[in-house]
Amino acid sequence: MSIQDHKPPGVIGYVTPLSARPGERLDFKISSLGDRAITANVMRLDCCDPNPLGPGLKSEQVEFGLSAVYPAREQKTYLGSCAFGELPTIPVTQDLTVELTVRPGFVSATDQTIFSLQDNAGTTGVALIIRNGRLFLKNLRSPAQLEDLDLSLKLKAWCKLEVSFSDGDVSMRTSHIGTSKIEETSRSFTGMRGALVGVDHICLAALWNGHPKDCYNGTIEAPRLSVASQEAPESGRTIIAQWPFTDSGNSEWVSDDIDPSLGLQLINLPMRAVRSSSWTGQHMDWKVAPEEYAAITFHSDDLSDCAWETTIALTVPDGMPSGVYGLVIDNEIATDTIPFYVLPGANSQRQKIVFLAPTLTYMAYANHARGNFAGPLEARVKDWGAYPHNPEVVGSFGYSTYNRHPDGTGVTISSRLRPIMTMRPGYLVYFDERGSGMRGFPADSHLTDWLTTKGFAFDVLTDEDLDRDGVDALSPYDVVLTGSHPEYHTRRTIDAILAYRQAGGRLMYLGGNGFYWKIGRDQTLPHILELRRAEGGMRVWASKPGEYYNQLDGEYGGLWRRNGIPPQAVAGVGFTAEGNFEGTYYLRTNESFAEELAFLFEGISADERLGDFGLSGGGAAGFEIDQACTELGTPEFVTVVAASEGHGSSFETTYEELLTPGVIDGGPRPYGGMRSNIVYGLDENGGGLFSVGSITFCGSLSHNGYDNNISRLLENCLRKFLSTPRRAGDPHAPSSTDTIPPIGSHSHDT
Structure with a gap:
């Protein structure tokens, strides 16, 4: 992009x-x-x-x-990643050779700096750049002066470069890996005479001018600097700096093999754990064969930290x-x-309910440029006085893990240390003819507004808090409520939710396509998440084979289903189908009429369509929908109490569900097909599950002044969970003594 x-x-x-x-x-x-x-x-x-x-x-x-x-x-804000650091002293009487192997990912008419030998400010030195696939030298004292090397690089092909400087003479050799093609050039550039005087830094993949500039899109491996050997000129050269790039788990620094005190700082988190030119295909984990992943991929739109004051x-x-x-x-x-979120005080009494804000999912979608803003959506934003800025128009704060870099590869890193336009009140995602067209942060306010209006006191935690504190963050609460789309999770957040349920906690999963993608995090970089879209799944781009393991934590990426924990094992239902941003309704199942489930539908007629209304696509069941599946981990204690119908022709089954077209992995399900399932159940340990399996569900809560069957269904279930005692002797039993508001109560006028 x-x-x-x-x-x-x-x-x-x-x-x-x-x-x-x-x-x-x-x-x-x-x-x-x-x-x-x-x-x-x-x-x-x-x-x-x-x-x-x-x-x-x-x-x-x-x-x-x-x-x-x-x-x-x-x-x-300055976009673009690079590696920048101090060089050892370069003897002015000796020639200098720079060697590195490159794989250009994007060819453009703008300058892309492969490396620059420069002073700290970027005002003196020399840079090797690529423009329209051709190589040039730039004298940083006279940036407009370019020296054509009469050599070119092939797009997305590995090539070893050797550039030698000796006073005003420059020679260069390119060796195209995988072919026998070798090209050489030797020139005497008067303008380059003395260009290396004062050089004490190197910048890979950009020119450093206090920030990255003229950034390179592509991969670099094995850079090193050498000078002619004074002791034995005939024997070759002395290496004075060498960065092997093998430590793919270090996202902030690259060590120098010759002098470890002179490592390179990685700016804006370029992509590591990528295949190098020596990748054989025999090793898929960079930790097993680090020499096959001794490369770094840089992009001109990488951004890990705006670094504002x-x-x-x-x-x-x-x-x-x-x-x-x-x-x-x-x-x-x-x-x-x-x-921002205010957490409960360290020594304060907890409420009985906690809303788990899916902030990791907000980060994964941060500044998603969708290509749909111009036209009706833009007009609606103006008409409604909605949030005015859209990543399609304001591209200065980086993009989401749903976008692509200029080289066509997917964005794998997202950061919260930047303005996130998509995480704003009033931000509209779609031109929704039957509703508001919101997702993520503003859409989740449909739930928190309902809780406030109904008088249910609640605390708030974020995914990031849960990832840091584990199950102890959830254990004081009777009920945990998710947002409408808790899609992205770490191993620690998944483990915490499972441990909470196993200890007798009640989970209300009020969305769709939840607990789907596995992400990587480094606790020393809490503002960053990493996504590798491995193997299957509904995905807008795919990671390259051999690049399925995260650089941040070294774990395998991809779907949680491919990592042994399907969403059904966490929430009772899992992602099954998706279509346009439109919603339909649920109907009760035969099982829902069991006497022990009567409370759930109190105040709701037996033949009512549940949720054929709402601010998200016009219906409570829609867009991305989930189903129960015992083979994938749906607990035996839950019952499918409602299933949707009437989904439009745009809906299709998720890829990981299929063995071949039309054949569902695991066979037919009681309420399968193109349907969403609502499940409910209480475990013998006192734990409980209520899952709605739809992203659009919460958009129906406020319909008719919050007096509707979706609102009533949720309220009936929440009251049941709050009024049913936790298992006797449960060490995680809550200390809260809050009362439950009367049925139908409103905390303020609506």
Whole structure:
């Protein structure tokens, strides 16, 4: 995906960390166009849906001890990855040779720097660049001066380069790996005379100018520098710096074999654990054969950290209730709302309910440019006063793991240390003719707004908190509620949810396509997630064979189903089919009429269509839908109580479900086919499951002033889970003593 220059938003920012407890600090990094001062206040975010036919945007200001005005400045973002570091002293009397092997991934008319030998500021030195596939030398003292080497590189083919500098003379040799083709050139460039004087740094894959510039899209392996041997000139050369690139698990540094104190810093997390030119295909795990993965792939749109300065530092006030909040900033020409989460205080009493915000999924989709903004969607954004910025128009903050780099490969790294436009109140994803067209963060406010309106007190945790703290983060709660699309999980988050259920906890999975992709994280880089789309699955790009193992944690990527934990084993249902962003309804199953399940449908007629309405696609069952499957781990204690019908022709079965077209892996299911399943059950250990198997379910909760059969079904189940005692002697039993609000109660007018 090409990066274009666009006028930046008038004001925009991000926060780190994403969540904090009372007494802890949040740093807001803000860019204000024209260095305009800003005002700020904190709002509790209840409903983030701008649809005028729904509840509307709902928020409430809270006191956070903010100042009246804050100085701010415009802060730049620089995309592109590289490796930059200090060089040993280069004897000026000796010639210097740079050797490295490259595989260009993208050819363009713009300059792409393969390497630069330079001073720290990038004002002196020499750079080898590729333009339209041809190689040139650039004198950094006179950047407009290019020397044509009369050599070219083939797209996506390995080639070893040797560039030798001796005063004003430059010679170069290219050896095309896999062929017998060798090309050489030797030139005397007057303009290059003395170009290496003052050189003390090297930058691979970019020119370093305080930030990456003229970035390279492609792979580099085995760079090294050598000088002629003074002791025995006839015997060859002395290596003065060498970076083998074999440690694929180190995402921030590359060591120098000759002088470890002079390692290279990896800027913007380029892709490691990639195949090198020596990959044989016999080893699929980089940890087993590191010499076959001794390469790094760089991209001109990589971004791991905007590295902005802190504009506002907030400490969460003591006693601040756990919840979803936003810092609203205004510089008189524009506004922005930066969401964040307040966790329950370390020593505070917990509520009975916790909402597990799927922030890792928000990160995976962060700044997803979909190619659908121009036209009706853009017009609706203006008509509704929805969030105005879209990654298709503002491309300066990087893209999502659903987009591709300029070389056509998928984006594997996502970061929260950048403005995430898709994680904003009022952000619209689709032009939804029957609803709002929201997903992710704003769509999940359909649930939190319902909880608030119905008077159910709740705490909030994020996926990142769960990944850090494990099951102990969940154990105080009677009920854990997910959002509408908790798709991306680490091994630690999956293990924590399973342990919580096994200890008698109740999980309410209120979405679709959940617990699907496995992601990698490094606890020393908590702002980063990594995705390798291995083997099967519904995917917009596929990882290359041999590149299925993460660089961040060394684990195998891909689907959780391919990693031995299908979604059904976690939530009772798993991703089965998807179609257009449209919804339909459920019907009750015969099993749902069992006497012990009567409470679940109290107040709902036996023949009602459940959820043939809603703000997400017009129906509670839609877009991405899940089914129960005993063979894949659906627990025996759950019952399919409702199944959807009426899905349109756009819906198709997920690839991993099929053995051959039309043949489902595992055979027919009681409520299979193109249907979503709602399951309910209480385990003998006191644990419980209620899963709806649809992304669009929560969009139906507010229909008819929150008085509808989807709202009633959810309320009936939640009340059952809250009123049923946990297993006697359960060490994870909650300490909360909150009362359950009366049926039909509303905490405020809607």
